Amino acid sequence: MTKEAIMLMNEPDNRFDAAANEPSGRKTGPVILDMQNISLSFGGVRALTDISFNVKQHEIRAIIGPNGAGKSSMLNVINGVYRPQQGEIIYRGQHRRNMDCYTAAKSGIARTFQNIALFKGMTVLDNIMTGRNLKMKSNFLMQALYWGPARREEIEHRVKAEEIIDFLEIQAIRKTPVGRLPYGLQKRVELGRALAAEPEILLLDEPMAGMNVEEKQDMCRFILDVNDQFGTTIVLIEHDMGVVMDISDRVVVLDYGKKIGDGTPDEVRTNQDVINAYLGVAE
């Protein structure tokens, strides 16, 4: 992290119009996801050490920290890719030792990945439809025959997928194989697939990495709209401090797998530990 990053942290940032218009102090509900004393290690490497934080309903919660701080590992714990050695996850009142991917998806946790994980050979529409897979009920045989209720269901879900396509303004590319799209659009499609599951919590792993300013503005607007219109709770990892400070309600700061700060953007930006972590301590 450079000095500019810290300057961005400390100066109000008006690059993002949508964000700037957002009234501060949005309504947030009760705690929906509570991570308690999570520790995760790979062999001898401790990725996460005794981290606790919670996420309230309808808030935008950011996780920040220098590279290798354990941010992505944290998301992977939340949606069940990794199993923590210690700690407990309380999601919607249910205590769990760990998640598994299927249960997580089934109970309304959707996510995007740092290095886009789309189905590259499939079209945008098909990618978004996979996001609805869990919502489809009709059985194997009926589906195979594409018959009666199965057909009706397919159409229903297609309508939903089209809504998301409209929402993300990607109508023009709906039949394009995803592998052909530029990076920024791929990120948008990935968001679309996650939204298709109508998630309770949306985990975004660096949704703006590698984007130019306009693309970032668009992405910011989508994230805020999702949060606003669908009431989706959002947990995001992001390196762009301007974005993080502008759109998030609360911020968790990780460094070397430990939590060094937690609070509103204002609290975090004046936290001495956080400044030290980003700039290094003066000797």
Added chain:
Amino acid sequence: MNLNFFFEVLIGGLLSGVMYALVAIGFVLIYKASGVFNFAQGAMVFFAALTCVGMVDQFGLSLWLAVPLTIVVMIVLGIAIERMVLRPLVNQPEITLFMATIGLAFFIEGLAQLVWGAQVHKLELPIEDVPSEYLMEKFNILVSQFDIMAACVCALLVTSLALLFAKTKVGRALRAVADDHQAALAVGIPLQRIWAVLWAVAGLVALVAGMLWGARNGVQFALTFVALKALPVLILGGFTSMPGAIVGGLIIGASEKMAEVYIGPLVGGGIEGWFPYVLALLFLLVRPEGLFGEKIIRRI
């Protein structure tokens, strides 16, 4: 040129192509859902046929009882493969899975011979490999009724599988799994269950292929090499396409017989063995994804 003879060669070729297609379908199934060339498919064909014959020969069961039992065995095998081989390899690169299938091939070949012995078995199907009398009288061409039955079985299999893949959520899930494990898991596709089902289905296809090939050539170790014949079929039709496997099979079957009969004498014969591979090689230069395969997309 004798027209009747021409048609006989053509039809014979097409029908033997169906037999290749039958083997190729097994490959397509696994490839579609994991992006992996299943080296063990030949071994599964051998294993399935040998298990079926073994039950008939050694336990004196009737064929009608042996077939359902073999189906059960193949399903169990499919589930076991998912549990013990594939599950620990989720999220690994495709080459790792491919290497695993090579190991699997040797294991299954060994297992089959360990249980049932290595000698050649004769498999009697209720339909004989003789020319169909109806076609002989009506059109005066010789076509084996066994081949015709094989074609019907193949058509049935392909139609049902193609339907499954084309429009259903299962089909979409399968393609998704092939593209990206991690993403598939994240959208809640039950990867493990899908793999187990798929390997079980691949096992059933292997059983059908094994019985038809076994009835013709005898159930023996050489059945594992049938898989090699499926390679040019796959290259032609595309690794990801069910109909592609059929069309590829038909083209390979017809062209190799035609080449043998009409070009063979000019170069001293023996073309049939290598002609499909040359055809496939030429095809690779023009259309590497095959006739019906998914387009290969690379961004530069």
